Amino acid sequence: MDLTTVLQRFQQGDRRALARAITWVENGTPESGELIRSTYPNTGRAHVIGITGPPGAGKSTLVDRLAARFRELGQSVAIVAVDPTSPFSGGAILGDRIRMQRTLTDPGVFMRSLASRGHLGGISIATGDVVGLLDAFGFDVILVETVGAGQSEVEIMELAHTTTVVLIPGMGDDIQAIKAGILEIGDVFAVNKADRDGADRTVMEIEMMLDLGHMGEAGINRWQGEAQINSGAAQRLDRTGHHGHADMSAAFTVSASARHAADRHGTANPGDLSWRPPVVKTTAKDGIGVEGLVDRMTQHLQFLRETGRWELLKQRDAAAKLRELITLRAARTVLDRAAAAGDLARLTGDVAARTLDPYTAAEEVLQRHLGI
Amino acid sequence: MRKLRVLVAKLGLDAHDRGAKVVARAYRDAGFEVIYTGIYQRPEAVAEAAIQEDVDIVAISSLAGAHLTLIPQLIQLLRDQGADDMLVLAGGVIPDEDVPDLIKAGVAGVFGPGSDLDEIIRFTRERATQER
Numbered sequence: 001m002d003l004t005t006v007l008q009r010f011q012q013g014d015r016r017a018l019a020r021a022i023t024w025v026e027n028g029t030p031e032s033g034e035l036i037r038s039t040y041p042n043t044g045r046a047h048v049i050g051i052t053g054p055p056g057a058g059k060s061t062l063v064d065r066l067a068a069r070f071r072e073l074g075q076s077v078a079i080v081a082v083d084p085t086s087p088f089s090g091g092a093i094l095g096d097r098i099r100m101q102r103t104l105t106d107p108g109v110f111m112r113s114l115a116s117r118g119h120l121g122g123i124s125i126a127t128g129d130v131v132g133l134l135d136a137f138g139f140d141v142i143l144v145e146t147v148g149a150g151q152s153e154v155e156i157m158e159l160a161h162t163t164t165v166v167l168i169p170g171m172g173d174d175i176q177a178i179k180a181g182i183l184e185i186g187d188v189f190a191v192n193k194a195d196r197d198g199a200d201r202t203v204m205e206i207e208m209m210l211d212l213g214h215m216g217e218a219g220i221n222r223w224q225g226e227a228q229i230n231s232g233a234a235q236r237l238d239r240t241g242h243h244g245h246a247d248m249s250a251a252f253t254v255s256a257s258a259r260h261a262a263d264r265h266g267t268a269n270p271g272d273l274s275w276r277p278p279v280v281k282t283t284a285k286d287g288i289g290v291e292g293l294v295d296r297m298t299q300h301l302q303f304l305r306e307t308g309r310w311e312l313l314k315q316r317d318a319a320a321k322l323r324e325l326i327t328l329r330a331a332r333t334v335l336d337r338a339a340a341a342g343d344l345a346r347l348t349g350d351v352a353a354r355t356l357d358p359y360t361a362a363e364e365v366l367q368r369h370l371g372i
Numbered sequence: 373m374r375k376l377r378v379l380v381a382k383l384g385l386d387a388h389d390r391g392a393k394v395v396a397r398a399y400r401d402a403g404f405e406v407i408y409t410g411i412y413q414r415p416e417a418v419a420e421a422a423i424q425e426d427v428d429i430v431a432i433s434s435l436a437g438a439h440l441t442l443i444p445q446l447i448q449l450l451r452d453q454g455a456d457d458m459l460v461l462a463g464g465v466i467p468d469e470d471v472p473d474l475i476k477a478g479v480a481g482v483f484g485p486g487s488d489l490d491e492i493i494r495f496t497r498e499r500a501t502q503e504r
């Protein structure tokens with residue numbers, strides 16, 4: 001299939017064209033630029049839900065159940081599942097389909113397995129663009145399952161509207177250990193394998209951790225400065241206490257139901273509309289608790305929309321993507337020019353021989369080839 | 373070099389997946405991205421998976437004797453959906469006299485018991501890069 005055929009069939013809803021488009025985007029082939037150009041205007045509609053958690057927590061089984069539940073609710077579902085690439089061979093075993101037998105031949109479900117291809121953030125570099133294609137194709141819900149994650153695989157929160165952290169009972173002190181990692185990024189928590197001993201205790205530990213963070217001034221999962229937002233001032237978009245500063249202004253009209261959503265999940269102060277992440281017990285293998293989990297995800301989406309955060313997230317994503325692309329392209333351009341002029345080899349030699357320090361060498365390259 | 377993607381699958385009532393796992397592992401170690409779908413799959417489910425995953429190769433492991441029925445069915449399903457550029461391989465317990473029928477149905481290579489893993493990899497890489 002050539003680009004014109006793929007684009008044409010993509011618009012008509014052909015799944016094979018979608019699959020080929022994903023391959024091109026994943027491989028960064030010459031066609032991918034035009035693909036993204038022509039599909040991008042149709043993105044920004046789907047509810048992107050991240051599913052992350054340690055290996056063996058039951059993420060794939062849960063995703064299978066979630067997809068089936070969203071189908072019952074009449075939503076079309078795309079699944080993106082990321083598994084690790086071997087650092088030795090560059091190959092990968094992508095086994096998430098084994099657990100996803102419930103919806104495999106349902107035409108309202110599309111699933112794609114991606115290898116992490118050396119990227120360490122829990123997803124692959126191309127995952128965002130793949131999600132964009134699925135979004136443009138028209139799926140209502142996109143479930144993104146990360147590689148088994150521990151403390152630092154937090155990139156999913158940059159991609160998903162609703163990040164779901166899946167944990168299991170019996171982690172004991174491990175919960176303490178990952179407190180500063182993926183526990184900070186959850187909008188919704190699932191304690192899976194809840195038929196095992198210790199589920200209630202695990203729920204309680206997470207609840208306590210969330211309450212501690214939630215009550216603090218710049219705590220976990222808080223969106224700061226509602227007053228500032230309402231006055232339209234530039235403000236810090238801070239969902240997790242760890243985001244960078246994003247300067248944006250927005251005026252929010254807060255609806256009664258958003259207030260209700262905030263109240264329902266409990267907040268430290270009356271009138272504070274920050275989202276307190278709910279904790280849901282699930283037993284994915286038997287489908288128990290899945291309906292409740294989907295309800296919480298949908299409520300979170302509603303909360304984002306009604307408080308104007310949905311639009312703010314779009315701003316944030318656009319800013320991050322632009323920054324990423326400019327950084328990559330600028331760096332590559334400068335390096336190419338410096339290499340072509342022979343400066344790179346010369347300076348590398350000087351730095352290796354200790355006749356020049358790396359900071360001065362970099363400065364020289366930037367002055368000469370970027371003009372700063 | 374383009375990353376080659378291979379779907380390793382078992383069709384029908386065939387529970388013995390040791391061979392499939394050994395082959396999957398060999399592909400991984402040779403740098404392929406391997407999608408493994410597990411046991412008891414219908415041809416429809418395998419065809420759909422191959423399409424969604426846009427694989428270059430579909431490798432079917434068969435130890436239960438239904439290869440002459442299920443593998444041609446799978447190939448027909450792939451053709452119906454325009455996925456006739458995928459390389460289909462068969463392995464496992466397949467009697468020599470069945471090989472010509474499988475080749476006629478569109479199987480590119482058949483690898484019986486005792487096949488050399490390196491040979492499977494070499495054959496796959498050579499043919500898959502030609503096909504697409």
